[in-house]
Amino acid sequence: MKRYLIALTFLVLFSFISTIISSKTYACSCGFQPDPHKALEESKAVFSGKVLEIKLQVIDVDGILESKKAVLFDVDQTWKGISQTQVLVNTNFGESSCGNEFKVGQTYLVFASNNDNNKNTIQTSTCSLTKEFSNSNLELNKIGQGVKPIENVNLKDTMNKMEYSNKLAYVKMVYHRLVKYHLTQVILVALIVVIGILVIKKRSNS
Template sequence: MRRVISILLMTVLGLSFMMIFHSSNVYACSCAQPQTVKDQFSRSEAVFSGKVLEVKEQKNLNGSMTKAALFDVSRIWKGGTESQIIIHTGSGGGDCGFKFENGKEYLVYAQPSTMYGDKELLVTIICDRTVALDQAQEDLAVLGEGKLPTEQVHLEGELSRTQPFIWVAVIGVVVIGMTFFLVRRKWRK
């Protein structure tokens, strides 16, 4: 019985470490020639201008670090009608991440992608035409006036949600602790 419990404990420990510390794919950022405003618009799912309310670093289950930026939307050219939106990007340093700054306004082109995780998110990268709003005159001349958001939403709490890998780690520690407790209790009998 001791041998079975030891094997079970080693298996749980091994799986826990593999889940927490598994390697992830790394991609270098390489941008081709810049796209025209019309080309970028047609391949984007969301095109809007807005002010960054919050930028938060996130660690994904695959081990990659990304950033999520919460925007207060001021104008919409393509996409939803919501007053706030969350856009994902890399953390920088070769992963094509765009550096958003709190309180600054941007013109954002975003498209769904699994580039920064396992599920599809709205993503923008440095290869897109996303730019600070005060540097977007060429784009704004082509895009026109845009529309105001019509649906008021509040996504402030969305960036603060606990990351899934934390739950995996907590469950692993609980399982290991319970196994250790049961093994120790069995040995005392």
């Protein structure tokens, strides 16, 4: 009986933890890529730049965790939406999730959109016209020459704090899942655990 109660307690706890720790996954599905003129018009930002650094970024979206690549660019030219010398861009992990395979030191032409889940960044994907700058002659012939950014910034400190921000995202996720959505379950699990401990303790003393 004692072993049964211990096993039941751990089973309930495991099941509960599995429900509160959720992450979002993506499946890639793209339509036809637009003409460069239309892509420029529809994009939030268009620029060319060299990748300085890539890190994991964890974002809490109302209790659901999203894992993204945070890509820091040194901006060379800008066509739209960018006036600073550095910019942070999100993309998903892996081509199966429409994520761009950026490499540090490489220069890219980037077409980016709004990032609704992370207002401090913009995002891009393989569904956009984003590609290595050396392979973007067709797009450049259509959109013309960009201009140099005018505002000098350094976002290295933001990248250095990414690990702390990721831990904070987990804390926010637990808050959203526990307090907002699973308060009743929390109380129920707590009661089951307390009762289980009391029963085990009583049987041990008898």
